Amino acid sequence: MIQIEKDPAKLSEVAAALFVQSAKEAIDAKGKFNVALTGGSSPKGLYQLLAGEQYKSQVEWDKVFVFWGDERWVSLDDEQSNAGMTYETLLNHVPIPASNVFPMWTAGITPEARAEEYTIYLKKVLGEAGVFDLILLGMGDDGHCASLFPGTEVLKEEKKWVEGYFLKSKDIHRITLTAPLINKAKKIVFFVFGENKADALFEVLEGERNPTQYPSQMIQPSEGEVQWLVDETAASKLRKI
Numbered sequence: 001m002i003q004i005e006k007d008p009a010k011l012s013e014v015a016a017a018l019f020v021q022s023a024k025e026a027i028d029a030k031g032k033f034n035v036a037l038t039g040g041s042s043p044k045g046l047y048q049l050l051a052g053e054q055y056k057s058q059v060e061w062d063k064v065f066v067f068w069g070d071e072r073w074v075s076l077d078d079e080q081s082n083a084g085m086t087y088e089t090l091l092n093h094v095p096i097p098a099s100n101v102f103p104m105w106t107a108g109i110t111p112e113a114r115a116e117e118y119t120i121y122l123k124k125v126l127g128e129a130g131v132f133d134l135i136l137l138g139m140g141d142d143g144h145c146a147s148l149f150p151g152t153e154v155l156k157e158e159k160k161w162v163e164g165y166f167l168k169s170k171d172i173h174r175i176t177l178t179a180p181l182i183n184k185a186k187k188i189v190f191f192v193f194g195e196n197k198a199d200a201l202f203e204v205l206e207g208e209r210n211p212t213q214y215p216s217q218m219i220q221p222s223e224g225e226v227q228w229l230v231d232e233t234a235a236s237k238l239r240k241i
């Protein structure tokens with residue numbers, strides 16, 4: 001399903017309502033809500049809304065377990081840190097226990113070793129089935145999502161849940177959930193804002209199947225659903241809407 005709006009702020013409102021609803025449903029069903037958050041610029045409006053008076057009190061934060069879809073291998077105080085941004089905009093402002101939050105980056109370990117450690121945390125919280133209640137994803141102007149970048153080896157991964165690797169094109173290490181894990185989720189929400197995403201979004205949604213070049217095409221949950229929240233500029237090249 002795709003929802004297109006002129007104003008990205010409207011899409012942040014939609015996502016905030018959806019986050020609250022998903023949390024309620026999961027907590028009613030099993031006593032906790034397991035979510036993977038995204039970094040980049042697109043989710044900032046959502047995080048600020050969730051931290052604000054209207055939504056904050058609607059979530060039982062002590063029952064929320066927060067992971068990330070990916071991370072740039074930089075410390076939390078680095079401006080590139082996805083987790084750092086999420087703390088600043090959301091997590092520092094809501095009553096979530098620190099022990100419920102699992103940033104990907106940590107000091108004194110390689111991203112490859114951290115991927116194995118992160119998998120252990122995921123298995124403890126999600127169980128062997130590995131089903132997230134909700135995963136938020138952004139999409140880059142090259143069609144990447146999480147740190148599933150065009151042409152990278154991680155796209156071939158079929159078993160591992162998390163991978164750390166050096167991303168040559170950006171000269172930085174990354175750590176990411178893999179497509180097989182993401183595709184187990186009950187619900188996946190993509191945020192795609194900005195004219196620079198228009199070509200990639202067309203290729204991902206309406207182009208030939210080529211996930212090696214447009215990795216967001218790999219996101220096809222086996223049982224869950226994908227919702228695309230797209231602003232008008234990013235949607236400007238789509239034909240089938």
Ligand SMILES: O=C1O[C@H](COP(=O)(O)O)[C@@H](O)[C@H](O)[C@H]1O
Nearest residue numbers: 038039040041042137138139140
């Ligand atoms: O590198 C990344 O970029 C994507 C997209 O970011 P945006 O600023 O265009 O919204 C993001 O989803 C991902 O988490 C991040 O590591």
